[in-house]
Amino acid sequence: MGRSRRTLPEELLLLALDPATGTTAQPQSLDLGLAGAQLVELALAGRIAPDGDRIAVVMPRPTGDPPLDSALELLRRRGAPVRAVHWIGGPRLGLRQTYLAHLERCGMVAAIPGQMCGVLPTTRYQATDTAISREIRARLDAAIRTGVPPDPRTAALAALAHAVGLGKHLYPGNEGRSSRSRLRDLIRHDPMGGLVAHAVMDVQNGVAGQSRRTSGGSAGGRPPAAGRTAAARATAARAAAAGRSAAEPARGVPMQPRRGSMARAGSR
Numbered sequence: 001m002g003r004s005r006r007t008l009p010e011e012l013l014l015l016a017l018d019p020a021t022g023t024t025a026q027p028q029s030l031d032l033g034l035a036g037a038q039l040v041e042l043a044l045a046g047r048i049a050p051d052g053d054r055i056a057v058v059m060p061r062p063t064g065d066p067p068l069d070s071a072l073e074l075l076r077r078r079g080a081p082v083r084a085v086h087w088i089g090g091p092r093l094g095l096r097q098t099y100l101a102h103l104e105r106c107g108m109v110a111a112i113p114g115q116m117c118g119v120l121p122t123t124r125y126q127a128t129d130t131a132i133s134r135e136i137r138a139r140l141d142a143a144i145r146t147g148v149p150p151d152p153r154t155a156a157l158a159a160l161a162h163a164v165g166l167g168k169h170l171y172p173g174n175e176g177r178s179s180r181s182r183l184r185d186l187i188r189h190d191p192m193g194g195l196v197a198h199a200v201m202d203v204q205n206g207v208a209g210q211s212r213r214t215s216g217g218s219a220g221g222r223p224p225a226a227g228r229t230a231a232a233r234a235t236a237a238r239a240a241a242a243g244r245s246a247a248e249p250a251r252g253v254p255m256q257p258r259r260g261s262m263a264r265a266g267s268r
Contacts, residue, residue: 007065008044008153009037010108011136012160013099014127016169022112022124025169027096032203033164034095035088036196038071040156043192047072050195054081067095067102084195089203100125108132140170144182149189156193158186163197 016024042048049058060076062069103109112124143150162184171179187194
């Protein structure tokens with residue numbers, strides 16, 4: 001994969017980078033979003049494909065991008081298709097720092113060392129070419145403003161930005177409320193982006209842990225079809241809904257499930 005095109009994880013991180021503070025917005029959920037962005041980018045590159053609510057490797061050949069190839073190799077080692085919610089919620093935290101270091105090596109950000117309270121070492125990051133960040137933001141703004149269905153890459157970026165909570169960072173306050181709503185609605189324009197974005201939100205709401213506990217008693221850790229949790233079925237249903245034609249009248253995007261209601265669904 002050449003450097004003529006930025007990858008989706010790179011764009012998501014640049015979108016989250018605050019030029020005023022040199023830090024990223026939503027640092028906790030951004031790790032999940034970057035894991036999801038890797039899946040979408042690998043799907044766009046033809047390396048993986050959705051299989052219901054699971055992800056299957058269809059071409060294990062490396063892309064040439066080190067962080068993506070690391071994720072692709074981990075998926076290949078799994079053997080069987082893996083649920084998107086399990087992959088995104090897996091113990092691979094630290095992707096934010098991995099991609100900051102990656103962008104620094106690529107020359108897209110510069111690390112600025114400093115100190116907190118004159119004692120603790122800190123590192124701030126600044127984009128070396130602000131035109132790149134402006135172009136990424138302009139694509140989202142155009143999709144929101146015009147209402148024209150965006151390309152799959154932009155639709156997936158919008159879906160992930162909404163899933164990790166960047167809407168309030170990009171379009172703050174009451175004046176940004178309608179833009180945040182339209183950002184959420186862009187999820188329906190890319191099936192893979194919609195599947196991954198909903199998986200990111202499900203992980204934040206504890207679905208991954210619930211479905212793992214349910215699947216723990218089955219052979220190989222994979223639950224039988226009859227034993228699937230309601231949460232897993234809901235994720236698959238949302239993935240199917242995301243694949244509807246863009247010409248179909250929009251029915252909105254399901255709100256993130258509340259913790260209480262999700263816990264009740266998982267216990268049934």
